[in-house]
Amino acid sequence: MNRRSFLPLAVIVVSVLLLSACGGTPTPATEAPEPTEVAPPPTEEVKPTEEPVVLRVGILQDVDCWNPAACYSFWFTADLWADPYLGKGTGCEALPTRLLDSWEMSEDGLTWTFKLHEGITFSNGEPLDAEVAAGFLEWWSSIPSISFIYKTTELLDSVEVIDDVTFQLKTTSPIPFLFDAITIYPQPPSVTSTLTDENVTTFENFPPIGAGPYTVTEWVPGSSITFDANPEYHRGKPPIDRIVVQIFSNTDALVNSLIAGDIDMTTLLSGDFVETMKQTPNTAIYAEPPRYKYELEFNVASSGKKHPAIDDPAVREAIDYSINRQRILDVALLGYGQLCPTNWACPSVSPDQVNPDLAVTPYDLVHAKQILEAAGYRDADGDGILETAAGEPLQFRLAYESADPVELTIADMITADMKEIGIGTEIEAVETGMVNDLLNGRDFDLLIYRMYTDVFAPIQLNWTSTCAAAEAKASGHNFPGFCNKEFDDLVNAAYAALDKEKLQEALFSAETILYDERPFVILAAMTRVQGVRSDRFEFPRSSYCQLSGGGLMFTDVLMNAVVK
16 A cells, blocks of 8 residues: 655744944954854654555445344454454464463363453553453343353353453353353443343444454444544554445445445455456455355244244245255355255364264255145145145245345245245345344244354354244344254253263254254355455455454454555
């Protein structure tokens, strides 16, 4: 990136006073004194002033809100303005790059000792010491509607502050996997002291206060978000001074803006833009393994507004067999992705945590029709749509997020597939900010959603498929509202397992329940593709472990960016 120097002009004005002698009695002549050289006043060295380094990023959806207990987009922005306890390496290893300098687990997995980096402050100037860091975890554990999100807080037994930078946590059951604590972003006491179980999911939290490398300095809803570097960030000032996130209404406009040089980085894109970006000068393409999977969510919640046939496992199984996944991969994702069995991951960065006995459901219309026929569904009026025994047509509402054009393509494909087996659909486009309304009201039949894949199976399963996550609705990520007590017990056993054999035993059983009951089915996973102006920036390759919807836009990458 070009930098320009500005040299201020220094103007020195010298005034000379001439003194004239008056007439009178002459006096003896005296020698004139030697002139004295007067040195100019000392001046400080003038240094060039550099232009701020600005990274301009294009995204396709606005922030729905800034509340960590209620907003999905919080996980897109929080890594900039907040800081978790730990960072992640490219191999998903825990790194002391964020709040913590070191950590240690006791042999029984019940006690963790954490040592914070010194001199951490929140963006509002409040200190973040051991008392505050430990107190935040203790506060989170006291709020029933959110404590389940992290086993660290759900199972918290006691907290002890040892010194200014050291604190210790004890849990009622072992939590051997530290990543549970990585995505917890502490907030200052001035915020948490005002929150209770009644308002924790509704408070605005803007401007957000965090201890991250950036602060949110402007938000124009529907237009842009501006993040400015925190020069006092405890890990050093970021090399990028400002990040301006511009919100686009469609992908074509976003990519054209990159081609024109108006933005420096795209959000995660589908594969149909790869060839265009390959032909664009000064553009690098960052392609990483899939981290997001397109799922078809079935509304299996115990309450809400839905078609009653969605609760029938036979209907969900028939729909599963009716979907041509290979066509979704080839056409909707242009081959940039992969297929996986329905499970918690697609693919997994921890393959030893995925049940190897599960397989991708084959595309089999004949078998799908047989399943529905055996379950008693008939087309009594000959209109091509099956009816229940009570005469209600199998006509389902199929919702998708309007900001993602891939989802519309998938919705059209699924509609055509299901029509072949006698199931009708009404496609509904939903704005991203309205998805939470669907979840809170459980007001849908089918929903296409791009779900993340975590790095540790118990974390993912706890957030997305347990009864507690179902009860939390939008605060959890259990979109189907699935609840199975046996499944929950197995997830808890996996969380507490101190050896690999016990972990796999519990996990594989839980994953089989998910696979058989089908509260959702995985359609395909999308390769993460981003375009970056290579004449302006170079970034280290992104870690597979990051959840950020912005791809490269997370701290462990931005702190190591090369500005050109």
